[in-house]
Amino acid sequence: MGLDVVDEQSVLLRVATLVAQETRLDRFFEETSVEAARLLGIDATGVMHYLDEGRAVVVGVFREGGARMLPVNAELDFDRAESALGVASTTKAPARVSSYDRSRGELPAVMRSMGMNVSIATPILVDGEPWGAIVGTAPDEESLPPGHELRLVALAELIAQAIVNDARRAELAASRTRLLEAGDETRRRLERLLHEGAQQHVVALALKLRVGIGRTDPAGAEAEVLRDALADAMEASGELSEIARQLHPAVLSERGLAAALQAVAARSELPVNLRALPGKRHSAVIETTAYLMAAEALANAVQHAHAHECWLHADDRGEVLVVEVRDDGIGGAALRPGGGLEGIADRAAALGGTFLVESRAGGTAVRIEIPTAG
Structure with a gap:
């Protein structure tokens, strides 16, 4: 019947370790259900999340021999006055029910079909309100025995902490994404200002200079000055265009990541082999991050790696976008404070992704994986 105090502390330590490791909630709930079964010495436990008045969903479950009848994501109705799950939600305290023989409804029917007569529920309180409950059931x-529901209190507190931590991480990730989006919007606005403002003025100046050249003696000093001015204007126009493209290429917004990667590969001073391109659009912040990564890696291959050839691979893999650039250069690429690759690594982390640089004599591989679900 349950475990001794030393083993109880071991259970709590293992669950606390899962909390500290920021274990993903679905796995955490499953592991916690197993630990609750060990703690109580029974073979049917679970974690339930209250949906609304009188309804809950299974988010974690353990049943010796398999989760029959109530697998993860199963929903069921419960009586707020006659079920341990309901009483725990109402009183915000551990509860138990010793028989469902005379009870009606979905939950009692499931309990009877499982051969279970006794159930306990200890509420999981988040900000003082019942988020759900950790439950256990047994034939008798x-x-x-009475009092076992109290043994789940410390476990419920750890579950509540994991839920709060996950919510805070989600809020932090959302905040980081908003910062990236705000920065990207500023880049897009500057690109438009350059393209529609300063660059257009330079283009207009170049046209006027051409007209002026046509009205002067081709062999005269005035024509030579105008031709020099025209060359300067054309160079300035090209530089403004490149600056605008580096800020945020218009093709990325208008046609998406695949077209933008094709464009950056075509402009590269090195031959770039396109091995794969994404087949669908993603959010602007994801596409911008993937593009900047590819552009930075290709630029490094040209400027520092002394490479002869590059390979670009960008592919949707389920719920993650993978972009990889390889070259056959001398290596030496690394994340350096204030460097372009470090900036890409920071963007990847803000989006919950991963960034990897492998560089040695014979070539460099730069790879980013960005979650695209949610």
Whole structure:
């Protein structure tokens, strides 16, 4: 019947470790259900999340021999006054029910079909309100004696902490994404200002200079000055265009990541082999991050790696976008404070992704993986 105090502390330590490791909630709930079964010495436990008045969903479950009847994501109705799950939600305290023989409804029917008569529920309180409950069921009170529901209190507190931590991480990730989006919007606005403002003025100046050249003696000093001015204007126009493209290429917004990667590969001073391109659009912040990564890696291959050839691979893989650039250069690429690659690594981390640089004599590989779900 349950475990001794030393083993109880071991259970709590293992669950606390899962909390500290920021274990993904779905796995955490499953592991916690297993630990609850060990703690109570029974073979049917679970974590339930309250949906609304009188309804809950299974988010974690353990049942010796398999989760029959109530697998993860199963929903069920419960009576707020006659079920342990309901009483725990109402009183915000551990509860138990010793028989469902005379009870009606979905939950009692499931309990009887499982051969379970006794159930306990200890509420999981988040900000003082019942988020859900950790539950245990058994055929009789000999298997689940009175008072065992109190043994789940510390476990419920750890579950609540994991839920709060996950929510805070999600809020932080959303905040980081908003900062990236705000920065990207500024880049897009500057690109438009350059393209529609300064660059257009330079183009207009170049046209006027051409007209002026046509009205002067081709062999005269005035024509020579105008031709020099025209060359300067054309060079300035090209530089403005390149600056605008580096800020945020218009093709990325208008046609998406695949077209933008084709364009940056075509402009590269090195031959770039396109091995794969994404087949669908993603959010602007994801596409911008992937593009900047590819552009930075290709620029490094040209400027520092002394490479002869590059390979670009960008592919949707389920719920993640993978972009990889390889070259056959001398290596030496690394994340350096204030460097372009470090900036890409920071963007990847802000989006919950990963960034990897492998560089040695014979070539460099730069790879980013960005989650695209949610």
